[in-house]
Every structure is written in structure tokens, then in C-alpha cells.
Amino acid sequence: MNIILLGPPGAGKGTQARHLVETRNMVQLSTGDMLREAKDSGTEMGKTVADVMARGDLVTDEIVIGLIREKLEVASEHDGFIFDGFPRTLAQATALAELLTAIGKPLDYVIELRVNDDALVNRISGRSTCGKCGEVYHDETKPQPTDGKCVKCGASDFKRRADDNEESLRNRLMEYYKKTSPLLGYYYAHDMLKGVDGLADIDDVQASIAEILDS
Ligand code: AMP
Numbered sequence: 685m686n687i688i689l690l691g692p693p694g695a696g697k698g699t700q701a702r703h704l705v706e707t708r709n710m711v712q713l714s715t716g717d718m719l720r721e722a723k724d725s726g727t728e729m730g731k732t733v734a735d736v737m738a739r740g741d742l743v744t745d746e747i748v749i750g751l752i753r754e755k756l757e758v759a760s761e762h763d764g765f766i767f768d769g770f771p772r773t774l775a776q777a778t779a780l781a782e783l784l785t786a787i788g789k790p791l792d793y794v795i796e797l798r799v800n801d802d803a804l805v806n807r808i809s810g811r812s813t814c815g816k817c818g819e820v821y822h823d824e825t826k827p828q829p830t831d832g833k834c835v836k837c838g839a840s841d842f843k844r845r846a847d848d849n850e851e852s853l854r855n856r857l858m859e860y861y862k863k864t865s866p867l868l869g870y871y872y873a874h875d876m877l878k879g880v881d882g883l884a885d886i887d888d889v890q891a892s893i894a895e896i897l898d899s
Contacts, residue, residue, distance in 0.1 A: 685710070685764040685897055686789055688771070690867060691797035692860045693853065694804040694811070695882045696889060699820050700797070701768040703890050708897075709763040713755050715748045715770040720845075740847055740855030742772055742863060749779045756783055765789070772864045777871075793896055794871040797882030797889070801857060808848050815841035 685708075689697040701712040719737060722730035733743045752770055759765065771777040784790050810823035816839035821828045832840045847856065871877040880892045 685792050686767075686784065687764065687792055687897070688767040688794040688871075689797060690794055690864070690871075691799065691882055692801075692804055692864075693856045694808040695797035695799045696886070697768045697797060698818070699886060700889060700893060701766045702818055703886075704766055704893070710766050711759045711762040711764070712766045712768055713752060713759065713770065714768040715743075715751055715772075716768075718751045718755070719743060719748075738846055738852065740852035740859065742859050745773055745775045745779070748772075749776060749783075752780065753783055756787060760787065760789070764792075771867065772859075774866060774870060777867055791876060793878050794867075794876045795893055795896060796868060796877060796879045798879055799882040803883055804857065805850070805853060808853050809850065811848055812842050812844045814839055815843045 689701055691697055698712075698714065698716075701714065704710050705712050719730075719733050723734050723737065724730070729747060733747065736743050748770060752767075756765070767780070771780050781791070806824075807822065810825075812821045812823075812828060813819065814821075814834040814837060817834060817837040819834055819836040820826075821842070828842055829835055834840070834842075847853075868877060878896045880889055880896075882889060884892070
């Protein structure tokens with residue numbers, strides 16, 4: 685089963701992808717994570733994308749398609765791919781279709797996590813994650829434990845994303861509506877689009893996604 689999780693920043697794509705990785709033999713392919721890794725390890729490509737990411741603009745199609753192409757070559761032993769934050773443009777969507785056709789693993793579903801903008805600003809402005817296992821925390825709804833240790837893995841290395849600030853978020857949302865939301869029509873026309881209420885409790889969102897995957 686190969687799926688795309690589609691939705692604006694803060695919709696919960698990463699959280700849902702991690703749950704699917706834990707419960708099914710699927711692999712999460714997050715271009716945001718790949719780009720942050722490149723940035724943190726100081727590669728030439730990482731240096732090129734740092735400013736673009738800080739502003740909340742989109743990195744070039746060429747770079748992200750290249751990253752996905754590399755990962756698909758090494759991730760084929762898994763039972764399915766979860767594309768998280770990719771594709772974000774029509775050019776990326778058509779490139780992905782070609783790459784998947786070439787390896788005989790076509791896309792099954794595109795799951796849209798539906799949320800409204802007010803909820804996104806709130807979710808993102810209080811967000812932090814465990815640097816080791818990626819568990820997500822929120823200042824109001826799920827504060828970091830008072831003993832300073834991640835509830836999931838016990839590490840004490842919490843991170844806030846540099847682009848989780850209001851100005852960058854506004855730009856990321858604009859990019860989403862301008863360049864990514866046309867993908868909803870594209871996948872609807874390909875009869876792959878499924879919608880899920882991204883504002884429901886995490887468990888309910890998980891259940892809705894499971895229902896789609898098991899249907
Ligand atoms: P994310 O972690 O998915 O929110 O991505 C963080 C940032 O990485 C985005 O704001 C973009 O600057 C860049 N990025 C991630 N995925 C893509 C993509 N598929 N296309 C272009 N830029 C991307």
C-alpha cells in the first residue's frame with residue numbers, strides 16, 4: 685500500500701505517518717526531514733536550501749524529486765511508502781507517478797488531512813519534538829514532561845523548528861494554497877483522493893486512516 689498524506693503545515697501528517705510506521709511495515713518518506721538532515725549535516729545542498737526553508741518557500745522540484753528518487757531505490761523492502769510533505773507541486777506529482785510506475789509500485793490513496801488555518805497557527809506556534817524519536821509535543825495540549833525526558837524514548841533533547849514562527853508559517857500556508865492545493869483536484873480526477881477530519885483526536889484520525897487502508 686503506497687499513500688500520500690496531504691495537508692497544510694501542522695495538519696498532522698508527520699504524527700500520522702509515524703503511527704503507520706509503528707503499526708504497519710511502511711516507510712515514511714518526508715522530504716522536510718530529508719532537507720533538515722541535509723541542512724544540519726552541512727552538505728552543499730543543505731546550505732543551498734537553508735534560507736529557502738527558513739522563509740517558508742518551496743525548495744526546487746529538481747532537488748526534492750532527486751531526494752525521493754534516491755530513497756525509493758533503497759526503501760523497496762517495505763510493505764508500503766508514506767509520502768509526507770511530498771509531492772507539493774504538480775511537477776512533483778507527475779514525477780512521482782513516473783518513478784512509482786517504473787518500480788511497479790503505484791500509488792493507492794492520497795489522504796487529505798482537513799484542518800482550518802486558525803487551528804494550524806495554534807498547533808504550530810506551540811510545537812516541539814523529541815530530537816531522538818520525533819514524538820510531538822505542544823505547549824498547551826501536550827507539554828514536555830516536567831522531568832525533561834521524552835515520554836516515548838526517555839531522551840532529553842527537545843527541538844523547535846526554526847520555521848515554526850508566525851511569519852514563516854504565513855508563507856508556508858500561502859505556498860500550500862498556491863502550489864500544493866491544486867493537487868487535490870489532480871488526485872480527485874485520478875480517483876485516489878480520500879478526506880479525513882484532521883481536527884479530530886489523534887486516535888480518531890488514526891482510525892479513519894486505518895479504515896481507508898483496510899477497505
Ligand atoms: P515540512 O517539514 O514538510 O513542513 O517541510 C519544511 C520545509 O522544507 C518546507 O517549508 C519547504 O521549504 C521544504 N520542503 C519540504 N518538502 C518539500 C517539497 N516536497 N517541495 C518543496 N519544498 C519542500
